[in-house]
Amino acid sequence: MLRASPKLSEPVKALATSFNQMAESITETVKENQIFAQAVPHEMRTPQSRIQLATGLLRKSSTQPQQVALLDNIDTYIDDIDELTKQVLTFSKLNAAIGEDKSIGKQVIKLEAYLDERIAQLNQDNTKNVILYCHQQELECDPAYLRLMFDNLVKNAIRYAKSTVIICVEIKEDLDTSKTLIGKSSNWTAASKKVNQADTQLIITVADDGPGIAKEDFDAIFIPFSRLDKSRNLQTGGLGLGLAIAKAATKRMSGELNVSRNPDGGASFSCRIPSGYSLKSNS
Structure with missing residues (x-):
């Protein structure tokens, strides 16, 4: 400090x-x-x-x-x-681990195959329909942090979903920054390249069709041992640390984890990882 x-x-x-x-x-x-x-x-x-x-x-x-x-x-x-x-x-x-060198332990991960394997492990009973939408992409990060973030979000979604969990992986650019850079640059290619390197984010969204989360509880659910159903049972409410671990792991990847409500009901968790983690697309 x-x-x-x-x-x-x-x-x-x-x-x-x-x-x-x-x-x-x-x-x-x-x-x-x-x-x-x-x-x-x-x-x-x-x-x-x-x-x-x-x-x-x-x-x-x-x-x-x-x-x-x-x-x-x-x-x-x-x-x-x-x-x-x-x-x-x-x-x-x-x-x-906060303050340690984040480059240690980083690997290039083929996301579609990796996330498919994690889903198979987490949904062995096939109690819920888990759907993955993931274009061929790679992410350079520490696989331990990615697993902790992803596993806890998916386990939470499977626990509360009525029947379906939808997982989307996409790459997005900061459009406002793109316009600013391109407007100030006489070289379109150079500006576009700069945008791709500096302002691209990988977004992993895990959404369920369960009861959802009230807006006033959006912050509270990430607090350790905070559970909205007040349950101490692993089969219903968990132990209250899963989402806190997911948020901490996301932070270790220099990302942000937020929650919102689905238009059709249920909860939607979005993990945004900045381009500093070397996003790559194989499309």
Whole structure:
């Protein structure tokens, strides 16, 4: 974090000192939060493993249907805790990664094949009709961040959709910037090339035909552990970290993640990734 120079004359020096104290306080708070968020999941692993061992031993001597049903419930709770632990750790790592070199781990990904494979993994039960519209395109980014963003958005859409999830991938240009550049340039080709390099965005939209999200909740849904249905059940409301992880992963790709309502109902999530991530079209 930036610091103000202490070699200033009064009264600016007093203001600089206050600014530096505030910056130090913020830095310490961020460090403490990161350490806490990463330590808690690891500390939870030990008692969780002990509970799993205990239930495994109890199963060997449990023959009554009520006992077996109780152990099944305990196993379900353990799975919930395990999933929550993984999500908290993932979220804390994404936030701790801010400030690192974003070029590390980048790969050129053929989007159509990659997203098709992810959809097949996420919709193995074929409970919903998931449709992908993706022209032959490539994206240079860290595949871990792309997977976290895409998987969490698609899982959320499948959970709430009535029957159909539609995923669109497209490339768009900033038309206002294009007009400005072309208007100021006597070389149409040079201006167009500059627009393509600097102002092109890859937009991944995941839309469902579910109940949708109220406009006043558009910001709240990205807050960790925020769930509109107040459910703690994985089968209904999830654990409340999926969309927060998706937004953090998008941020790591220098992108933006927003939500809106479909004209026909349901929610529509749009991830915009800037051209700094080397968009390529094979058309």
